[in-house]
Amino acid sequence: MRAVVIRKFGGPETVELVETAVPEPGPGQVRIKVAAAAVNPVDVAYRAGVLVPLPEDGLLGLGWDVAGTVDAVGAEAPYAAGTDVVALAYGPAPVKAQAEYVVVDASAVAPAPASVDAVHASTVPLNSLTAAQALDLPALAPGSTLLVTGAAGAVGGYAVQLAHRAGIEVTGVAGPADEALVRSFGADGFLRRGEEAGLFDAVLDAAVVGADALAYVRDGGDYVGVIPHAGPPSVRDIRVQVVEVAADGERLATLVALVDQGVLTPRVAGTYPLEEAGRAHTRLTEGGVRGRLVLIP
Structure with missing residues (x-):
C-alpha cells in the first residue's frame, strides 16, 4: 500500500x-x-x-x-x-x-x-477533540466570558460553536474578512486581530498568540493554549494551562452527533x-x- x-x-x-x-x-x-x-x-x-x-x-x-x-x-x-x-x-x-x-x-x-x-x-476528530478538551480546562459556567483567538480556524471555529452551545458568552478574534464567518458559528462578539477590548474570564488561544493573549484575561482568569508544554508564564494570578489532545472514541462519538445535529460545521x-x-x-x-x-x- x-x-x-x-x-x-x-x-x-x-x-x-x-x-x-x-x-x-x-x-x-x-x-x-x-x-x-x-x-x-x-x-x-x-x-x-x-x-x-x-x-x-x-x-x-x-x-x-x-x-x-x-x-x-x-x-x-x-x-x-x-x-x-x-x-x-x-x-x-x-x-x-x-x-x-x-x-x-x-x-x-x-x-x-x-x-x-x-x-x-x-x-x-483532531480539531473537535482539541476544542472540546481545551474547553474542559477552565470549567466555565454558562454566562462566563470567553475569547477565542484564531476563531476562523478549524480548532477555533469548533471552540466557538461548542462554547456557544454551552451558554458561554464567546467573542472570536480573526481578520476583518472573517467576521461574518465567526459570527455564523455563534460568536456573541468579534474582535479584529490586535484590537483592544475588555477583560474576559478566559482566553482559548487557538491562534497561538502566546503571552500577548494574557492581556485579554482578567486577574485570576484562565488562559488555555493548544501547544503542549508551550504556555506563556503566568501574570496576575492567571491560571495557564495547555491542552494535549487525547484519543477518545466515546467523546468523539458525541462530537460526531453534534455534526449530525448541525451544531458543529x-x-x-x-x-x-x-x-x-x-x-x-x-x-x-x-x-x-x-x-x-x-x-x-
Whole structure:
C-alpha cells in the first residue's frame, strides 16, 4: 500500500509517498481503509522536527485525522468490518492516517457522521477533540466570558460553536474578512486581530498568540493554549494551562452527533490526491486556509 512519510526533517519537499506493507490490527485494534485524511498543523510540526525525533527505522508517518471503513479487526475490537468510521491516529508511528490503510486502537474510533461525506468527516476528530478538551480546562459556567483567538480556524471555529452551545458568552478574534464567518458559528462578539477590548474570564488561544493573549484575561482568569508544554508564564494570578489532545472514541462519538445535529460545521478548504501531499503541506504553510486540506487515497 501507499503511505505518506518523512525520512528527514525539513520543508514540504521532505514529504514522500512510499510503498509499505498493509498493517495488521492487533488485539483491541481496527484497520481502516482510508477514504480521506486531513492535513493539520501538527503534521507540519512533525515534518519540521518540532515535536518528535525520527524513529530508529527512519520513517515517520503523517496524518492524525481519518475517515474510512473498517476492513479488519483484532480480537475484542467492538467494530465490524464494513462500518464507516472516523478516528484519531494519535502519536508517532511509521504509518499514520495519510495512507491507504491505517491501524488504530478501537478506543480512538467513532461511527462516522451520517450528514457529511468522508472528506468533511475527516476534518472532525483532531480539531473537535482539541476544542472540546481545551474547553474542559477552565470549567466555565454558562454566562462566563470567553475569547477565542484564531476563531476562523478549524480548532477555533469548533471552540466557538461548542462554547456557544454551552451558554458561554464567546467573542472570536480573526481578520476583518472573517467576521461574518465567526459570527455564523455563534460568536456573541468579534474582535479584529490586535484590537483592544475588555477583560474576559478566559482566553482559548487557538491562534497561538502566546503571552500577548494574557492581556485579554482578567486577574485570576484562565488562559488555555493548544501547544503542549508551550504556555506563556503566568501574570496576575492567571491560571495557564495547555491542552494535549487525547484519543477518545466515546467523546468523539458525541462530537460526531453534534455534526449530525448541525451544531458543529466541518469545513474543507481543498482536496489533493495522496501523491500530492507535499503540495498540501506547501499550501497549509502559506496560511490563510479556512477549513482543512484533505488527502484522498
